[in-house]
Amino acid sequence: MSQGSQLIQDNFRDNRLPHIWCPGCGHGIITRAIAQAIDNLNLDKDKVCVVSGIGCSSRATGYLNFNTLHTTHGRALAFATGIKLARPELKVIVITGDGDATAIGGNHLIHSARRNIDITTVLFNNKIYGMTGGQSSPATPYHEKGTTSPYGTIDPDFDICKLAIGAGATYVARSTAYHVPQLTKHIQKAIAHKGFSLVEAISGCPTYYGRKNKKGDAVDLMHFYKDYALDVKMAEKVDPEKREGKFLIGEFANEERAEYVDEYMKIVERLRQEGSQDE
Amino acid sequence: MAERVIKLMQGNEACVEGAIAAGMRFYAGYPITPSTEIAELCAEKLPALGGKFIQMEDEIAGMAATIGGSLAGLKAMTATSGPGFSLKQENIGYAAMTQIPCVVVDVMRAGPSTGLPTSPSQGDVMQAKWGTHGDHPTIALCPASVREAYDLTIRCFNLAEKYRTPVFLMMDEVIGHLRERVEVPNPDEYEVFDRLKPLPNEKNYKAYEVRKGEIVPRMAAFGDGYAFHVTGLVYDEYGFPKTDTDVAEKLIEHLMNKVADNDEDIITYEEYEMEDAEFFIIAYGGVARAAKEAVKECRKRGMKVGLFRPITLWPFPEKRVHELTMNRKKVLVAEMNLGQYVIPVHRVKMPDCKVFQYGKVNGEAITPEEIITKIKEAY
């Protein structure tokens, strides 16, 4: 007997719930936002393919009721590239984490963006390695703690959106597990966008990030994201000291550029026509 | 039998032609000497066939994209050499675990590390078997001629599709870069096997259930209308992660046994002048050509020498090697490494058969004269 709201029944393998994420972890909220975006776009479910790497974020593919692939650490985008190129009519969505995408998977992130291949990447950024027990990641804010940076990390963190834009991504946005309507809208636009899109979804990790850095529990983290996020459109209008300590959310890039698989298929078509002329 | 096309072909080229003949329509890889001609030819030929080619950012990505291509329904291949083969190991293990068919061509060059990039070797044969972590099945074939590179690539795809596992073509650089006259077989001369699919719009498709009388689960492709799950975690018959000990044991045993129980179908070898041979050589790939010359030479001098050439390196042809060492007192294993394939020979040979080993790692191919010298010493 299936359970849950209509959205859950239509898009999740509800028989596999409750999921494994800790109480108050933002990952469940973000995964539901993805389902909501897919539902809003009423995509053909048979053509939706969700690919994930390894880590807390990447268990999401087990719960989503589509063509789902749970790959190796950092490599989701490379697997997804193969799927998209082999079968362009598939709508390919990658779910990855901050460590999965920007540490071990960094090379595949920048090259997928450079190619502008039509893949939507939703990066669950909980600013720590959760699955392995709270180590700091390339997204752990400077001087903040993880089990492998007990004295405060001296590893500067990436601005993931700037990294993706610099590499060539053509739709880039950031939101948080608190800003669910905006997050859903960004994911929906990213899926609809033709080209490489990345949505960085800041997710609260009360178990490790919150505890290790004394940022409180799940509700505290939600309040933090509510109070310290500033929409990039508003940022110019707000006077500087009001911007102090805030992080930017919203849309950072939204442009059109030649899409990789389209360009490949143009070559196939050209050769086909040349071929038919020779006969 | 229709007239065959005669072509002067390089080993790497024959590998691509064979792959295309087998229905390969997806290549993802990364340039590395001495395999790059394979990528270049795929880049040139696949688009015209409506196939897909992509050069990825590294070999790890190349292997991942190849698996993705296969999961999306295409016969998929990648090619590399030692350093890239090392980088691909984790994802090779993933393909073995998730039972996704694909072909990995390793054009072996002198190692370790950067080694001698343009020089031949056979130093990756153990890596093919033990390169990735954990217990997993391994099927590896090894051509000793350009024609065989063509035929064995087709066979690699057939075995990959039939047993739903990655299959390696371990081609040393001698064969990879050798150009030879090749009679290209006509399509009706070889079988092409395709993966077994579930029935159209089957309800409650169990992605990893082995049905009665079948060897491997039926494989749907992403986009065929089955919302199934694939994971590298131990999984149940539906493909979902499970930590139960019996599920883990049953899965790993299935992965191993689907190959082990079918070794008769998978293992092939060639025997040359073995009937009355008292002394025989075990050699494969490029070295087998020199060994055959050495056998001819020794036969002229009345020495009863023969050659056993494994064409399937893995699974190891245990039964046959065991039989051959029953009434033959001496065997010489010659390979372009310091003794790798000789290890299982020691394991399966009869106690009173003495094993001699000749290894060469200086970047040059083993010559017939070197083998003849070794035979004389040991005969």
Add this chain to the structure above:
Amino acid sequence: MAKVKTKKMVKTIPEWCKACGICVAFCPVKILKLENDKIVVTDQEKCTNCMLCEMRCPDYAIYLEEQE
């Protein structure tokens, strides 16, 4: 005549609730409570169908549904 907006009921799935407290904290009309680590709706009438609980629940353990 505009479709009468039938009022939805707040439904909960205690087995899925992990007592994270997010819905309780953000319900504008404060009708949610945790009782021995499970979510409970104290007063359906006051619910304004704002959907915040369903949207914010990490475990999908609370949602709004049309009444049959």
